[in-house]
Amino acid sequence: MKKIFLLLAAMFVVTSVEAQELSLPRKVENLTIKDIAGNSVTLPEFGEKNLLIFYVDPDSYLKGGANKKLSDELEENGRAAGAAIRGFGVMNFPDTGLPKNMVRNMARKRAEKNGATILDDDQQLLKKQWGLGDCNNKFVIMIVSKEGELVYCAKDDLDAAGIEAFYKIVDKYRN
Numbered sequence: 001m002k003k004i005f006l007l008l009a010a011m012f013v014v015t016s017v018e019a020q021e022l023s024l025p026r027k028v029e030n031l032t033i034k035d036i037a038g039n040s041v042t043l044p045e046f047g048e049k050n051l052l053i054f055y056v057d058p059d060s061y062l063k064g065g066a067n068k069k070l071s072d073e074l075e076e077n078g079r080a081a082g083a084a085i086r087g088f089g090v091m092n093f094p095d096t097g098l099p100k101n102m103v104r105n106m107a108r109k110r111a112e113k114n115g116a117t118i119l120d121d122d123q124q125l126l127k128k129q130w131g132l133g134d135c136n137n138k139f140v141i142m143i144v145s146k147e148g149e150l151v152y153c154a155k156d157d158l159d160a161a162g163i164e165a166f167y168k169i170v171d172k173y174r175n
Contacts, residue, residue: 024150024151024152024153025145025149025150025151026149026150027148027149027150028129028130028144028148028149028150029129029148030042030043030046030047030148031043031125031126031129032125033090033119033120033121033122033123033125033126034119034120034121034122035117035118035119035120036091036104036107036108036111036118036119036120038120041119043088043119044086044088044117045086046144046148047146047147047148048146049084049085049086049146050084050085050086050143050144050145050146050173050174051085051086051087051088051142051143051144052074052080052085052086052087052088052141052142052143052170052173053087053088053089053090053126053140053141053142053143053144054067054071054087054088054089054090054139054140054141054142055089055090055092055121055126055127055132055135055138055140055141055142056089056090056091056092056138056139056140057092057095057096057135057136057137057138057139058091058092058093058096058098058103058106059095059096059097059098059137060137060138060139061139062098063137065139065157066157066158066159066162066163067139067140067141067154067157067158068139070141070158070163070166071089071139071141074087075114075116079167079170080170080174081174082173082174082175083174083175084146084173084174084175085170085173085174088116088117088118088119089107089116089117089118089119090118090119090120090121090126091103091107091118091119091120091121092121092124092126092127092135092138092140093120093121093122094122094123094124095124095135095136095137100122104120107120130150132153132155133155135155138155138156139157140153140154140155141153141154141158141166142154143169143170143173145173151169151173152166152169152170154166
């Protein structure tokens with residue numbers, strides 16, 4: 001009985017820590033990761049513009065899902081474009097089982113096609129330093145204000161209401 005109680009208590013603590021990690025808004029720091037060529041870079045225009053960041057496990061990208069569809073929609077309709085916002089993708093490499101060279105080649109082709117900035121978080125620094133919790137098989141959408149606050153984070157696929165809420169939030173930060 002004591003073991004069961006301890007196990008339940010430990011599960012509660014882990015769940016509470018995870019929930020606390022995603023309380024928003026909260027201050028985040030710029031960090032150094034890599035571009036797809038392997039060069040060290042900081043997050044583009046951090047502190048200068050609001051950032052729309054797609055933090056993607058490449059497995060989830062290939063599977064599709066609502067957040068992938070939303071990112072494609074945003075690319076087509078330009079609804080997240082504006083003078084005050086910068087969008088880019090960050091690949092969460094450690095969580096994928098796919099060959100990294102294949103994924104990098106796919107990222108290069110996408111960047112050549114649409115001019116996208118795609119970065120490589122091969123050490124999960126974004127996930128760890130920003131306290132994002134489990135991002136395995138996730139297509140995470142985040143907004144960071146130019147003041148350096150994580151103001152929006154969707155780790156699970158958005159439903160229609162979630163997409164509408166996302167558009168209301170991104171509208172505040174794009175102009």
